[in-house]
Amino acid sequence: MRNVWLIAKREYLERVRTRAFLVSTLMIPLLMGGGIIFSTVTTRKAKPTSHITVVSPDQQLATDLQKELEGGKESRMTVDVISPGNSETRKTLDSMLVDKQIDGYLIITPGTNGSQRPTFSYTPRSAADVVTSDTINTALRNVLLRERLTHQGMVAGEVDSLMQPIEVDTTQAGRKTDTTSSYVAAFVLFFLMYMVILLYGMNVARSIIEEKTSRVFEVLLATIKPEEMMAGKVIGVGSVGLTQVLVWLIAAILLTGTSLVTAVAGNAVQVSLSPMQIIFFVVYFLLGYLLYSSIAAALGAMVNSEQELQQLNMFLVMPLAGCMFALGPVITNPSGLFTRVLSLIPFCTPLIMYLRISLAAPAAWEIALSIVLMVATIYGILWVASRIYRVGILMYGKRPSLPEIMRWLKYS
């Protein structure tokens, strides 16, 4: 155990001290924070603030539209009303458009008889300003609908309540949750886990190859067992990953927790992590990391250079990539048979089961079974991997043969 600890300690300290570690640890939270602020700022900008002129013989319609566009939910536009226009109006407006005094103008022509809809013609200064014309479109629909309903004899208050958007409360296994935020949180953690497992799994393989090429293992093997060496590496490199994720998680909590961000972003962008999500994240991250890094260690022991590792690393990437492809069905139906089976396959468990826990509420026995299956698989892979490691690490330019592995198994 002492040897495992020594190897892990060295691996950890040497890695944490590198500039690459510092940069990647700090960059991710900065990017996260930057991303949130950026998305807030851009969505704000999306509320159009254009200045337009409405020309309409129907004074009432024009004023309603003006109210909707200047004070409505979706827009903060400035609207001038000309009612009714004359033959010179269009020319004047065109020249104002050229002088950039207005961003566009809308001409409303009333229908020839009472039941016919009026026709609308919008002339923007720039055809690319889709947001403004979309907003005008929506506002017109609202105004006309309200007008029609009032005509049918409805009171203004009734009309307003009828036109409220419909809200559906989602409850998840009895507790009320904010669906959007749990989706976002699940995704953020899913990708974090995917990235870290891939990154640090590969680091284990690389660190073993480095030891092979620098021939340090020969000195180490003269005192310690290959199993101890491999366990130390997996734990050491894993702790580096955990340290990094911890920093990231703290940053995420700070970012999502501070009122500043909430204020800037509004409730829709808020990402919240429940304690359960964090606990299961740690559990599945550790298990997933152990599983994939043992595979990586075995791969590292089998090859002689990073180039050769590139050829084999599909074994590492494939199951993870498979989980990515399975994301669609998993998210649309987090409790379906496909997802349930998938979440019990140890190679997919850390990602898929975690996603299920975040999105739905899998039965406790399913969670327990998935953990048991993972632990068993990790044990099996470590057992085989440490054997491959013992043989592979001393091979130069050739893959270990089966009889050789068998002979090594007998000797411990």
Add this chain to the structure above:
Amino acid sequence: MAIVELQQVRKVYDSKIAVDDLSFRIESGSMFGLLGPNGSGKTSSIRMMIGITVPDSGQVELFDRPFDRKYLHRVGYLPEERGLYKKMKVIDQLTFLGELHGLDAATATKRAHAWCEKMEITEAIPKKTEELSKGMQQKIQFIAALLHEPDLIIMDEPFSGLDPVNATLLQDTLVDLRNQGRTVLFSTHRMDQVEKLCDAICLINRGRLVLSGGMQEIKSRYPKNRVQMVFEGDASFLNNASVDSYKNYNGMAEIKLRDGADAQNLLAEAVTKARITRFEVMEPTLEEIFIEKVGDRVDA
């Protein structure tokens, strides 16, 4: 007591036989040389002694008992190729390796400093390994094998790549260690190095034992039938009956005597004919013995 004993050890890689039916023993407190040309199976034999590989057949004994990993903390090992972490500082590296051999960090650091002083590389202590010259790295590796004061020191080609001054420094250190009662085993393909250092040797070629035993005992097995002399004057004494063949380089002659001939006869005749400034009966060198036994050139 035999510190190391190999019994009919055999190791095969793929189809290449690395070591075949090799047996020898190393007595406690001796300086033992494992000799042989490149690719003769020296490193393969050493790796089996410290459990890095396992013999396909045969027995390895360490400290008079069948091989067991738990004795490895009493062994110091210097591999043939440098095995150091490139990015790690020398002092951290030595401390780490010392700790792996069972020392606590403080003792390991203290000893590392003392050894660096002894090996005249104190300036390397705060540096990273990759910043050091090959010779310095070799010395660090050398120190790493000795920090835990092992009873058995196994060094694979310890002098390769060192300049004569540093090679002598390492040799002297090994002799000191032997004099302290430790057992030293080192391998080399330079047979001239071994002659003055070793108490006993084992000479292997193509994975097989050529000869083994005490240094003096081996040499005494071979006749002293070579004479080197320097003289002025008549060279006709070179046709003496006891001379088998000779080469005369203008007053400096290398002579091979007939089997059983006495060099004194030759000297007696030479004195009467020429002025002798030097007359030496030469011991056979290991290289000559090797060539005689194997009938092969040794690449030095």
